[in-house]
Every structure is written in C-alpha cells, then in structure tokens.
Amino acid sequence: MQVFCQIVDSGSMAQAARVLGLAPATVTGALARIEKRLGARLLDRTTRRIAVTEAGRLWYKHAKRIIEQSHEAEDAVRRLASEPRxxxxxxxxxxxxxxxxxxxxxxxxxxxxxxxxxxxxxxxxxxxxxxxxxxxxxxxxxxxxxxxxxxxxxxRRVTCASPGYLASHGAPRHPTELARHQCLIYRHEPHSSSWQYQVDGTTMAIPVDGAFSSNESHALIAWAKAGKGITRQPDWLVEQDLLSGGLIRLLEEYDEIGASEQxxxxxxxxxxxxxxxxxxxxxxxxxxxxxxxxxx
Structure with missing residues (x-):
C-alpha cells in the first residue's frame, strides 16, 4: 500500500523509489504483485508518465486511509507507553x-x-x-x-528539647544521662525504647523512657515545644523550630555519622x-x- 500510494503521490516509480529508499526494480516488482493479487490494473504506464486507472483511484483512496489509521494507531500506542497515566x-x-x-x-x-x-x-x-x-x-x-x-x-536524627524544659531539668551532656530525663517516645519504630548514638566510634543503643509517647512525630514535637521532654526527630522535621529557637539541639557530637548509618x-x-x-x-x-x- 505504501509503495503504491507513494508512486501516485510522486508521479513516477523512479521518484517513489528514491523517496522510499528502494531499488527501482523493487518498486516495480511490488506494483506487479499488488496488481496480480487484486486482479486489476492500477496504473497505465508509458516511458514518459503514469496514469492512475479507475481501479487504482479506488484502491488509492482506501489504502491512503488505512495507512493514515495505521500511523494514528502507532502514535496512540507510543503515547500510551511514553506518557505516565x-x-x-x-x-x-x-x-x-x-x-x-x-x-x-x-x-x-x-x-x-x-x-x-x-x-x-x-x-x-x-x-x-x-x-x-x-x-x-x-x-x-x-x-x-x-x-x-x-x-x-x-x-540525621536530632535530639532536642525546649528552652523551658532545659531550664527546669538541665541538658544532658552524654547520651547515658538521658536515663534521668523525660524522653518522648516514637512508637512507630520497632526499637522505640532506645536511641542510637556514636560513642567513641561505636554505635550505642541508649535506653530511654518517659510519660509521653506517640506513633506520630508531630505530637512528639508539640510536646517537646511545650516542655514535656526530650525528643529525637529527623532534622527536616524540626529544622524551623531549631532556627526559631523553639527547640534546642542536644548531644550533637554523638549523632549518627556515616552514610551507612544514616x-x-x-x-x-x-x-x-x-x-x-x-x-x-x-x-x-x-x-x-x-x-x-x-x-x-
């Protein structure tokens, strides 16, 4: 179909061969096979020109539409494959x-x-x-x-508390001092009763406990800002509170280090x-x- 339509569009088999990148003999052979299968002459050919027969015009009309529909179908499939949906x-x-x-x-x-x-x-x-x-x-x-x-x-996880809590209870200087503080426990994690720190190059699990716990970080942060205890949170969750002074960072020198530990x-x-x-x-x-x- 594409060969025949290109012959009609180009006005000559030689030009159609050049457009399609085919040998002239290939184009001639394709046209002969089409006419043989259809049992009808589609083109009248002379040495100077070609003329489309009535059967050729009819077949061109349907073939052209089929080719266009084929291209539309291919484009639709490509869009489906390439466009997230x-x-x-x-x-x-x-x-x-x-x-x-x-x-x-x-x-x-x-x-x-x-x-x-x-x-x-x-x-x-x-x-x-x-x-x-x-x-x-x-x-x-x-x-x-x-x-x-x-x-x-x-x-990184950040250990922090409000200025009010620290004024009343003091600030822990070493992770082991957390045992005497009210710690706000995040119950979402499997090992919520201990916090990990780097002490002398070794990861230590420090037991923590307190009167307040939750499976949602924002509740713990709200309690920490209200002076109820010390919390340990992702840095991106408490960044603004640290900048504003609503929370004070603690035990920074003992925070988890190393990409594999973070x-x-x-x-x-x-x-x-x-x-x-x-x-x-x-x-x-x-x-x-x-x-x-x-x-x-």
Missing part, C-alpha cells in the same frame, strides 16, 4: 507528606495530568500488596526484605516487577524535591 496509590507518613509532597502537588498534577493520585497518609506501615498500593514513601531504614527500596535522600527517605515497591511509568514519574519527581530540600 492511570491511578497511582501511595502510602506515606504525615511528616513526609507535609514537608515534601503537599507543597509540590500542584506542580506534579500539572506536569502529569493523566495520573490520578490516591494518597493514604499514615505513619502505620502497611502491606503494599495486600492493600493494593503501588509504592510507599517511608522515613527511617528499609526493613522488610519482601519489598525493594530506593533511597531518595539521607538525613536513616533516609525511601521509595518502597513490591518486588520483583518492572515499575509502571506512573510510578517512575512520581518517584523521580519527588526524589528531586526531597533531595533539593534536604541539601538546602
């Missing part, structure tokens, strides 16, 4: 949502209008497969080996599988936002 279900903790995701949702939806987002915000760790999630954003360290994880950015923000996926473009689009977009915010 579809419903995307993501579970993520409140702190990550407030700090890194919510401020950029308008930009994301404008860039990827065919992605329909379903964000489930909770600090509870859920089974991605059982609950039908495409991915999770999680803060900390990857744990469940049943899923694959990609680190988007590392961070917690991070992770994209977590069911495995093994190839991630759809909608998942890759989300992860790439927000990994850039998270990395940019983390290094400011």
């Amino acid at each position: 579809g419903e995307l279900r993501v579970t993520l903790p409140l702190g990550v949502a407030l700090t890194f995701v919510y401020p950029h949702l308008d930009e994301f939806t404008a860039r990827f209008p065919r992605i329909s987002l379903d964000l489930q915000v909770s600090d509870r760790i859920v089974d991605l497969v059982a609950n039908g999630f495409d991915l999770a954003l999680r803060a900390g360290r990857p744990g469940d080996s049943a899923f694959s994880a990609r680190c988007l950015s590392t961070y 917690p991070g923000i992770y994209a977590v996926f069911p495995k093994p599988r190839n991630h759809p473009r909608k998942v890759e689009a989300f992860v790439k977009f927000f990994s850039q936002k998270i990395a940019s915010a983390s290094h400011q």
